[in-house]
Amino acid sequence: MSQSRHSKILQTVAWEQGRLRLIDQNALPGILRHLDYTDWREVVEAIRTMIVRGAPAIGCTAALGIAMAARNQIAAGREDFLERMQPIAEKFRTARPTAVNLMWAVDRLMELAYNTPGSVVDIKDALMREALKMLEEDLTANRRLGWFGADLLADNSNILTHCNAGALATVGYGTALGVIRAAVEMGKNVHVYADETRPRLQGMKLTAWELVQEGIPVTVIADNMAASLMRQGRVDAVVVGADRIANNGDTANKIGTYSLAVVAKHHNIPFYVAAPLSTIDRNLPTGLQIPIEQRDTREMTHIGETRIAPEGVGILNPAFDVTPAELITAIITEEGVLRPSFAHSITAAFEIAKKAD
Ligand code: MRU
Numbered sequence: 001m002s003q004s005r006h007s008k009i010l011q012t013v014a015w016e017q018g019r020l021r022l023i024d025q026n027a028l029p030g031i032l033r034h035l036d037y038t039d040w041r042e043v044v045e046a047i048r049t050m051i052v053r054g055a056p057a058i059g060c061t062a063a064l065g066i067a068m069a070a071r072n073q074i075a076a077g078r079e080d081f082l083e084r085m086q087p088i089a090e091k092f093r094t095a096r097p098t099a100v101n102l103m104w105a106v107d108r109l110m111e112l113a114y115n116t117p118g119s120v121v122d123i124k125d126a127l128m129r130e131a132l133k134m135l136e137e138d139l140t141a142n143r144r145l146g147w148f149g150a151d152l153l154a155d156n157s158n159i160l161t162h163c164n165a166g167a168l169a170t171v172g173y174g175t176a177l178g179v180i181r182a183a184v185e186m187g188k189n190v191h192v193y194a195d196e197t198r199p200r201l202q203g204m205k206l207t208a209w210e211l212v213q214e215g216i217p218v219t220v221i222a223d224n225m226a227a228s229l230m231r232q233g234r235v236d237a238v239v240v241g242a243d244r245i246a247n248n249g250d251t252a253n254k255i256g257t258y259s260l261a262v263v264a265k266h267h268n269i270p271f272y273v274a275a276p277l278s279t280i281d282r283n284l285p286t287g288l289q290i291p292i293e294q295r296d297t298r299e300m301t302h303i304g305e306t307r308i309a310p311e312g313v314g315i316l317n318p319a320f321d322v323t324p325a326e327l328i329t330a331i332i333t334e335e336g337v338l339r340p341s342f343a344h345s346i347t348a349a350f351e352i353a354k355k356a357d
Contacts, residue, residue: 010167010213013052013060015132020064022052025168029209040069040088047095047102050200054169055243055279056138059101060131062092066109067131070124081120085113097291098252098320099243100281105134135171141276141334142173149179149239149274149332155188157236160226162195163254164206165241165274175274176239177210179332184216192218193235195226197254199299199317223256230267238264242275242331249325249342250287251275255318261327270329277333277353280346287322295319 014021019036020043027033035051037043043065046052052061069088075081093106109127116126153159159180163169166177173181183190192211197203204220211218221229229235238260244252251257251273264271284290295317301309309315331338331345335352338345 010210011172012054012057012168013064013135013171015064015128015135020061020068022046022061023168024051025053025206026051028168029205037065038068038072040065040072041091043068044091044095047092053202054164054166055099055101055241056142056170056175056276057168058096058099059105059278060135060138060171062095062102063105063109063131063134065092066106067124067127070113070127073120073124075120078120078123081123082113085110096293098293099279101243101278104278108134138171138276138278139173141278142170142175142178143182144334145175145274145276145332146173146178146182148334148337149272150182150186150188152270152272152330152332152337153179153183153188153190153237153239157188158191158193158234160193160195160229160235160238160260161207162203162223162238162240162257162260163197164202164210166207166210168206168210169241174210175241175276175332176272177207179239179272179274180211180216181214184214190216192216193226193229194218194220195223195256195260196220197256198223202254226260227263230263230269235264235267235269237270237272239272239274239332242273242279243320244284244290245273245275245280245331245346246284246287246290247280247282247343247346248286249328249331249338249340249346250290251323251325251328251331252287252290252292252320253323255321258321258323258327261323265327271323271327272330272332273323273328274332277335277349280333280350282346282350287324290320290322292321293319 089110116123166174194203194207242251242253261271297315300315335349
């Protein structure tokens, strides 16, 4: 792994001169630095340790990581090559459990590997082409869903968001923040409230940083302030991203999303989920089956190197929760704005996407 300090374009995941390049999200907002990878094992570790995070970003990183691993593989022939790729794919698949984009990306590449005729070199080339195509698709999907979503936001509105569903959580542009970016591009005045998002503070460190860079007005609030702001009439809409959406619309996203949705419903405030179709897990009938990542309790007990919890205290640290579909006003995708009943609108969106393919 090697480091470089600067780049003008905020591209979170990239392939540059034969290396996988990531923005080191653990160094933000203090330092904007890029890390270059040539070893797939370090890429798995980057996903696990959240150097790269956010559902679409980790999916695209895994795709490039697998394509890179394939390129470097010395194999006796086709069968040997595919056999060697299996455990590598499994390491990527299991790096984090909740965001389905990760499994979706790994499965898409491995299916292609098995279905590509010809030599090992042909398969390697096909994998790299596919991974790069997935990066392009992510950017296009975010721009499209951004424009669909921007129509839902009124001029001069205050939007509340949670965690980071921005350029940093995708290849670029973002999902929830893509909707906000598109609204600004349409000429609308938008002010964002960013939940700081305990315990890892993605809202404070990443969302606030991204928006400040672009001059989009943003105010960070502690997570427990949202209800009070809503009661005061200071929030016009909530827009969040997603890590996995079940077939009925139940949505897993950063822990704290569910309570926002409950409070938004109580105050009659629209609650929007912005996500590409790759975040929808068609195999899951409801959100009850979504696996929730439990992270190291140190994320709760410490701020930096300082321990803030008494020794011996019990700690819970689930990284995600599931918002039931009935609390969601609409799911904003690259195929349009999906409304309840989501079981029907999700199926229709996949049919449209298939026809366009
Ligand atoms: O644990 P993280 O930082 O990977 O969690 C990210 C989120 O919860 C995002 O909201 C989600 O991945 C959507 S990103 C477009």
